[in-house]
Amino acid sequence: MxxxxxxxxxxxxxxxxxxxxxxxxxxxxxxxxxxxxxxxxxxxxxxxxxxxxxxxxxxxxxxxxxxxxxxxxxxxxxxxxxxxxxxxxxxxxxxxxxxxxxxxxxxxxxxxxxxxxxxxxxxxxxxxxxxxxxxxxxxxxxxxxxxxxxxxxxxxxxxxxxxxxxxxxxxxxxxxxxxxxxxxxxxxxxxxxxxxxxxxxxxxxxxxxxxxxxxxxxxxxxxxxxxPFVVKEWKNEQKLTLEKNPNYWDAKSVKLQRIEGDMITDANALVNLYDTGDMDEMTVSVDFIDKYKDTEDYVKVPEGTVWYLQYNVENKYMKNENIRKGLSLAIDRKSHVDNVLRGAGVVAGGLTPGLIKGKDDGEFAKQRGDVLPKYDAKKAKEYFEKGLKELGITKEEFQKGTSFLAGDSTRALREAQTYQEMWKKALGVEIKIESASFKLRLDRYDRKDYTITMAGWGGDYNDPMSFMDLHLTGAPHNDAYYSNPEYDELVKTAITTADINERHDNLIKAEKILAKDMPIYPLYYEVKPHAVxxxxxxxxxxxxxxxxxxxxxxxxxx
Known part of the structure; x- marks a missing residue:
């Protein structure tokens, strides 16, 4: 999702x-x-x-x-x-x-x-x-x-x-x-x-x-x-409180009387609330991992979630495959995971993350292997300049007509700035950052009103299909607006086939096509740090x- x-x-x-x-x-x-x-x-x-x-x-x-x-x-x-x-x-x-x-x-x-x-x-x-x-x-x-x-x-x-x-x-x-x-x-x-x-x-x-x-x-x-609960209070963009539902069939198992939920995106404000005892649980921003990592409050939770660069392939610049490859190969994903996320992630080997079941109860990601091209600043520049030539534009024109649509949280902005610096260093372009709330970003995706963004997808159920059907032509969550008939055929065949080996092989082939066409570039799989x-x-x-x-x-x- x-x-x-x-x-x-x-x-x-x-x-x-x-x-x-x-x-x-x-x-x-x-x-x-x-x-x-x-x-x-x-x-x-x-x-x-x-x-x-x-x-x-x-x-x-x-x-x-x-x-x-x-x-x-x-x-x-x-x-x-x-x-x-x-x-x-x-x-x-x-x-x-x-x-x-x-x-x-x-x-x-x-x-x-x-x-x-x-x-x-x-x-x-x-x-x-x-x-x-x-x-x-x-x-x-x-x-x-x-x-x-x-x-x-x-x-x-x-x-x-x-x-x-x-x-x-x-x-x-x-x-x-x-x-x-x-x-x-x-x-x-x-x-x-x-x-x-x-x-x-x-x-x-x-x-x-x-x-x-x-x-x-x-x-x-x-x-x-x-x-188990009902919504007691809902103040848009501020607070939403849940209260125990007395008519719930298993109410005897529900101990909580109330969940008082805030809507805070600023990491410093959240940490202050947690440290003063006004917040009982929080996702720890990467800036504060060192503060909590050696405490009894700290837990790391592996998730079946992948984060990736997403290109609007209907955009006049992002429709060029070499431009997309240049932008992608300019990203040093290991450095990003180690130094920016501080270990709160694992470098992605493809779209489907670890923890998702493959055949014989193994992990699909391990059976698939690493199908993504790795960081290579020299190749990135070659791809990018070839793309500019194919489009007949200069770096200045590209820079003027391109932006990175980021979230409004501290972490989202930090990550966007990291990519911005990597593109500047490897490709010689400074791509401006636009910050927007989650709701506004979803609206802009629906209107195709963006060029590059960072998106995340968590599996809805434990099967690689929860990730692979995402990029079918015309799929409701295909916000990259990607279309490849060969990819579609492989995924749709996997949906209907009963043979687990054939199904598995088709999904791996589809992952390789996605990695080659690069409408998205998977960056890392989530390992979420919490303080509780x-x-x-x-x-x-x-x-x-x-x-x-x-x-x-x-x-x-x-």
Whole structure:
């Protein structure tokens, strides 16, 4: 997803060790102390169960079927629940969400889900119709959901979304009765249950959506909730507070009374809040890694996320492959990871990052190998000057008509300045930097109003396809506007083939084509540094999909 995630057993172990969060709030040792305060084993809970957290930005959209970003995903994952919910160690188990159990047909094409007795936050029952309505809504072309393609695995999902059929009842989603939902697939999809944890598959209450129309999910009183929390307060660009949902089916497992979320992009301001005890968790800016790296608060979390330079290949300059190669090879990625990120990343070998499963339960990235050209200032200059000649322009013209669209956080600006300096040194051009909020950057991508930017993508589910279908011609998240028929054919064949070796080989071939054409240049895979107060326990983190879950979080007495 735009900046995010089945976990392998080895990864679960790594995360449990690195996070120190293997336990969750409802451990078997729950009891009351002599003073009436609840404790978990030997851990005494604080009377006030409040987590102070930084959302980092204003959520662009809290409508599950329309959402397309990480920040909104964190919040939506807190206020909604689907048929499944990941356990703290990332597993999908029977009874983990609103589906109490399910059966899968022998041919793996039909899933039958049996819903538990659960209520919306307004006290009305959650039914199979809420899921059928939401999924068909996501597929309805009028909704313009950028994640509609995630439901293409469902029979006739793509045909309905693309207008080949007009009747939504032909989509393989059937309400058998209020508590039973049958789903028919186009093809066996090994990661289907994993997909169900993603926000596009969350339910929506039909009556509320139809009543509110475009106002749905724009304010706390314009939503109903199926998850552990509800939105209590939302001040745009300032604060968003979540409160425990008393009507949530598993409310007894939710310890937090409230999550007070700020929207802070300035690293210094965030550190000041953390150090004074006014913030309980934060992503550590690279400028402050040395300050926290030897403390008990510091944790490093590997993620299934890749960051890359993204070129608008429909731009008059960026359409030239040699220009793109010159800009890319001028970037010393290892130096950037070592000196700017201070180790909070791993140099990329291709688009799909580590942690993503390949064949035989191995890592796809290791099986693929390094397919990207490496830093070479001399070759970069040769490519760049050849591109200028092909375009018939001077460096001055290029410099005047080119800019780098960066984020507005301290880290984003620091990284942009690093690339700017590397281009100046290797190519002799100084590319100006434009800073914009996440919401504005997404809007400019949609309008093709940029030349170069830095973009990130986290896997929506644990399969390389979550990255490879990103750059299909006309794909909704193909913000580079890249198109290559050979690439399309390889990826689409991989989508439909049942032979795992053929599928794997096609995806590797596609990665090599992407590396050659270079509409993007993968820079590094994320290893995110966090500082977490020792009294904060049970934040669940995952490398794919919605990567943070607060259902099991609790606060110790301190």
């Amino acid at each position: 735009k900046m995010k995630k089945w976990l392998s057993l080895s990864l679960v172990a790594v995360l449990s060790l690195s996070l120190g969060l293997a336990g969750c709030g409802n451990s078997s040792g729950d009891k009351k102390s002599d003073k009436g305060k609840e404790s978990t084993g030997k851990e005494e809970l604080a009377e006030e169960q409040v987590l102070r957290f930084n959302w980092q930005a204003n959520p662009p959209n809290l409508d599950p079927q329309v959402c397309k970003d990480q920040v909104s995903g964190w919040i939506i994952n807190g206020i909604y629940e689907g048929l499944v919910r990941r356990s703290p160690n990332g597993e999908i188990k029977q009874g983990s969400g609103l589906a109490e159990k399910w059966e899968v047909s022998d041919d793996k094409l039909t899933y039958t889900f049996h819903l538990r007795d659960a209520k919306w936050s307004d006290g009305t029952p959650i039914t199979a119709e809420d899921f059928a309505f939401a999924w068909k809504r996501a597929l309805n072309p009028a909704t313009a959901s950028e994640y509609a393609y995630q439901l293409y695995h469902i029979k006739n999902g793509e045909a309905y979304n693309t207008g080949k059929i007009k009747d939504a009842d032909q989509v393989g989603i059937t309400v058998v009765d209020p508590k039973t939902l049958k789903v028919e697939l186009e093809r066996p999809t090994p990661f289907f249950l994993d997909l169900l944890a993603f926000y596009t598959y969350l339910p929506a209450q039909k009556a509320t959506v139809e009543k509110l129309g475009d106002q749905f999910a724009t304010a706390p009183d314009k939503m109903v909730y199926s998850g 107060k020792p009294y904060v326990k049970g934040i669940a983190r995952y490398p794919v999909g919605v990567d943070t879950d607060f259902k099991w979080t609790y606060i110790l007495k301190h």
